Amino acid sequence: MPHPPGPSGTPVIVGLDLGTTTAKAVAYDEHSRVWADVSREYPLHTPRPGYAEQDPGTVCDAALDVVTKAVAQVRSAGGALSGVALSAAMHSLLALDENGAPLTPALTYADSRAAAEASRLRHDPAGIRLGQRTGTPLHPMSPLAKLLWFREHDRVTFDRATSWVSLKELLLRRLCGETVVDHSLASASGLFNLRERNWDADALRLTSVDAGQLSRPVPTTTVLTGLDPAEARRCDLPADLRVVVGAADGCLANLGVGATAEGIAACTIGTSGAVRVATTTPDTDPHGRLFTYALTDDRWIVGGPISNGGLVLRWLRDAVLTDLTDAARGAGVDPYERMTAMAADVPAGSEGLLFLPYLTGERAPDWNASARGALLGLTLRHGRGHLIRSAMEGVLLQLRAVVEAMGALQVSPSAFRATGGFTDSPLWLQMMADVFRREIGVPDRAEGTALGAALLGMVALGTFTDIDEAAATVTVRAHRLPDAQTADVYDAVFDAFRASSALRHC
Known part of the structure; x- marks a missing residue:
């Protein structure tokens, strides 16, 4: 350096x-x-x-x-x-x-x-x-x-x-x-x-x-x-x-983004995705929808992973929108920037288009490796922007299904810390806030896992007295609040999404 x-x-x-x-x-x-x-x-x-x-x-x-x-x-x-x-x-x-x-x-x-x-x-x-x-x-x-x-x-x-x-x-x-x-x-x-x-x-x-x-x-x-x-x-x-x-x-990703207190969840979208929240008791989901893993001797992490996160957008980029991708790269522009710009022009709910994002089966909350994706409600009025936005919504709606399962276990988060490459996109962050109907915070450090390991190491070596003191050192650079009207739209879309997902999981 x-x-x-x-x-x-x-x-x-x-x-x-x-x-x-x-x-x-x-x-x-x-x-x-x-x-x-x-x-x-x-x-x-x-x-x-x-x-x-x-x-x-x-x-x-x-x-x-x-x-x-x-x-x-x-x-x-x-x-x-x-x-x-x-x-x-x-x-x-x-x-x-x-x-x-x-x-x-x-x-x-x-x-x-x-x-x-x-x-x-x-x-x-x-x-x-x-x-x-x-x-x-x-x-x-x-x-x-x-x-x-x-x-x-x-x-x-x-x-x-x-x-x-x-x-x-x-x-x-x-x-x-x-x-x-x-x-x-x-x-x-x-x-x-x-x-x-x-x-x-x-x-x-x-x-x-x-x-x-x-x-x-x-x-x-x-x-x-x-x-x-x-x-x-x-x-x-x-x-x-x-x-x-x-x-x-x-578990360390939660510590690395400062999400160790009850009610503050970490949400990650990379190739796959996950939502996790800390709890002080090792309670497990009687329905097997969520995991419970240890972080320390007095803190556990409850949550669920989804198999299809950013890979859904990558599939669209590489297999469906190849001409757009080639044109963007030829102009020296990230294809994802073009894709999210097109999605931003489409209203919340993608005008009735539902994307079930099960391209590689699915994990939480249904744990069905045989689940398959689907595009529902397609009409002549739908274009590429609708396809892209509905795919983004599908990823977030699946994560919301995990959040809903957390609520049934009485560990429902009141706010989220977001990590992953998607946090560079204002559209992704606002959609997450609206779909979850919760505040979204973005930590200063994008690399939550390595920082979480280092912070736990500092607790072990005596720099900090416990993980809460360590987590308090994590600062948040940006916040997104839900828009009430858009959140109302997504509540209705979520009900349709889960009803359709249930049919795909049968």
């Missing part, structure tokens, strides 16, 4: 985020000033339909590479490295042999090979009770379902495996030599009893997995001290570097 963001010697912590396709390391001080920002992509392999895998070594190498470079930037800028805190995408799973070497690729959250096993669990009273104890939806994304798949379809690997871990656990083994998993990632496995804070006995019996094959669950603020000497030398990291085990990415 050309100019140090703060005085020489300022304590700095690196937030490391193992995302779905990118490892990102961002170094922050207690004022959320950025001292380093490094990222490295890695591929997601889809060797056959339903498979979504990653090479474990490639992911770990990328993580260590970005940490090494971020630490070097901190040193160059004169910062004092306090430690590294980890975040990771949820639901990854791989098998290890007796030497700790991977036997399989890492199955990611997007891997749906266990669809039949998940469906069986959803229709089994014992499976439903298990979901209520663990807070993890009964869906092929969960390690619970993936373990059942291995047991039933790849018995050789299942029998050879001495350990089952996530990508973050593998990295901690390699970096620190520790066999631990944070309560947050464990709570997204479908195997972890939220109230007992340990592996669920019935889940272990169901999967035929022994607790000794799983990592030891520890609080998210656990600090590991002392790196593997070989890794410390190879990466030029301090041998006594403090590593905070951290939490799952979605």
Whole structure:
């Protein structure tokens, strides 16, 4: 960085985020000033339909590479490295042999090979009770379902495996030599009893997995001290570097946008989307519509992910509006700017056009991997702007369905903090405020997950007393309030959307 963001010697912590396709390391001080920002992509392999895998070594190498470079930037800028805190995408799973070497690729959250096993669990009273104890939806994304798949379809690997871990656990083994998993990632496995804070006995019996094959669950603020000497030398990291085990990415995103108080939700739209709100009790949805995951020992995150967020607009851009896309790029303009400008000329509700955005199935609140998209109410008066706006509305209406399910669980948010690339669009933000009928705030820092990891690390290392003090440092740069008349329109559109969605989910 050309100019140090703060005085020489300022304590700095690196937030490391193992995302779905990118490892990102961002170094922050207690004022959320950025001292380093490094990222490295890695591929997601889809060797056959339903498979979504990653090479474990490639992911770990990328993580260590970005940490090494971020630490070097901190040193160059004169910062004092306090430690590294980890975040990771949820639901990854791989098998290890007796030497700790991977036997399989890492199955990611997007891997749906266990669809039949998940469906069986959803229709089994014992499976439903298990979901209520663990807070993890009964869906092929969960390690619970993936373990059942291995047991039933790849018995050789299942029998050879001495350990089952996530990508973050593998990295901690390699970096620190520790066999631990944070309560947050464990709570997204479908195997972890939220109230007992340990592996669920019935889940272990169901999967035929022994607790000794799983990592030891520890609080998210656990600090590991002392790196593997070989890794410390190879990466030029301090041998006594403090590593905070951290939490799952979605939970840390709430902390990173300052949404840790009850009633303040985080809403993210990237390729997919999610709505999450913090609560002080580990209550779970009796209907299995929402997840409940741990953030700390006294704070849980309740919410739901949707599978179809920004990818809906990307599909329109690349598969439907190709001439518009080519013309925009030829003029040096982002095609999304042209698309949102066209959508802005269309009234709320798209004059009766409904877009059900289930291009890749759907997760919350209906958890139907077989759901398919639809365009309803199409007439001759509808043009491209209607198609674009209805697609945007479809994404937001699906997120509202998650919010409505939260209300039934008595955790309905009163305001939202928005993150993701869509926050650069005034139209997206105003539509969200109108569809949700709530105030929308946009934090100063767009990178909520890495900042959330760093803030949790500062709590663990004593910079802040708790996550609420850490969250209070997050500032909001913009606010959007709902327009009452437009919100009335969207109330009626939402009723039609849910009625139509119910037919598609049958």
